[in-house]
Amino acid sequence: MKFGKKTIRSSADIPYDPERSDTLIIYRSRKGSTLEYAKWIQESLDCDIAPFDRKYLGYSILYRNVILLSWLRSSEIVGLKLIRQNHLRFLLPEKHVILGVTGIAEPSKSYEKYIREINFGLGFDYASLHLLPGRMDVDHQGASDRFMIRAFEKSQYDGMTKQEAEVFRDRMTRGWDGVSRQACLGIIQEIQSIRKEEKNDPDGE
Numbered sequence: 001m002k003f004g005k006k007t008i009r010s011s012a013d014i015p016y017d018p019e020r021s022d023t024l025i026i027y028r029s030r031k032g033s034t035l036e037y038a039k040w041i042q043e044s045l046d047c048d049i050a051p052f053d054r055k056y057l058g059y060s061i062l063y064r065n066v067i068l069l070s071w072l073r074s075s076e077i078v079g080l081k082l083i084r085q086n087h088l089r090f091l092l093p094e095k096h097v098i099l100g101v102t103g104i105a106e107p108s109k110s111y112e113k114y115i116r117e118i119n120f121g122l123g124f125d126y127a128s129l130h131l132l133p134g135r136m137d138v139d140h141q142g143a144s145d146r147f148m149i150r151a152f153e154k155s156q157y158d159g160m161t162k163q164e165a166e167v168f169r170d171r172m173t174r175g176w177d178g179v180s181r182q183a184c185l186g187i188i189q190e191i192q193s194i195r196k197e198e199k200n201d202p203d204g205e
């Protein structure tokens, strides 16, 4: 990977910039709930943020911590395939990587395990996973939303127990809003504790 004229092969090749934050958030959001989490986390950690776009993903090489935020669509973390395929190029194994994923399913241990099985792999298995409560706004669904929901109908309940599938179906059809600032505290605290360890800073700031 190139940065300016310099070829970056490991974190040691990265030019030091005291103005640059230690953490980058990369987010992907269709209806806005993941973006809300991205903004809250960015505010709390005072870090850099970029949309989940091929041209920005490479910036992750410049940071020590990378927070990837996306959403669940039929158990698949949207966009993660691109990360899995390129994680070595982006030097992600050398970094602290957090994956925050919004969804409307109950975040049970068994569902989380299933989401890991489906989405991790190709050596990309080191990220910590946080399932974040998302939103389903049935009052503002356009034709493309309805088309997508129908297209993914068959595989939507994969990995859920019968009871979890019922809760999911209810939220999907009647709508649900689980988005709260509180829910992303786990991600914020994980970065703060790394900062504390690295700088010996009791507040992690």
Ligand SMILES: Cc1cc2nc3c(=O)[nH]c(=O)nc-3n(C[C@H](O)[C@H](O)[C@H](O)COP(=O)(O)O)c2cc1C
Binding pocket: 028, 029, 030, 031, 032, 033, 034, 035, 071, 072, 073, 074, 075, 076, 102, 103, 104, 105, 106, 133, 134, 135, 136, 148, 149, 152, 156
């Ligand atoms: C077609 C479709 C499939 C979905 N599949 C899942 C799923 O498998 N698991 C889940 O927890 N949520 C699922 N959801 C809910 C979304 O992940 C949730 O609405 C999320 O908050 C969307 O994020 P955004 O607001 O950032 O676009 C699905 C939503 C749609 C439209």
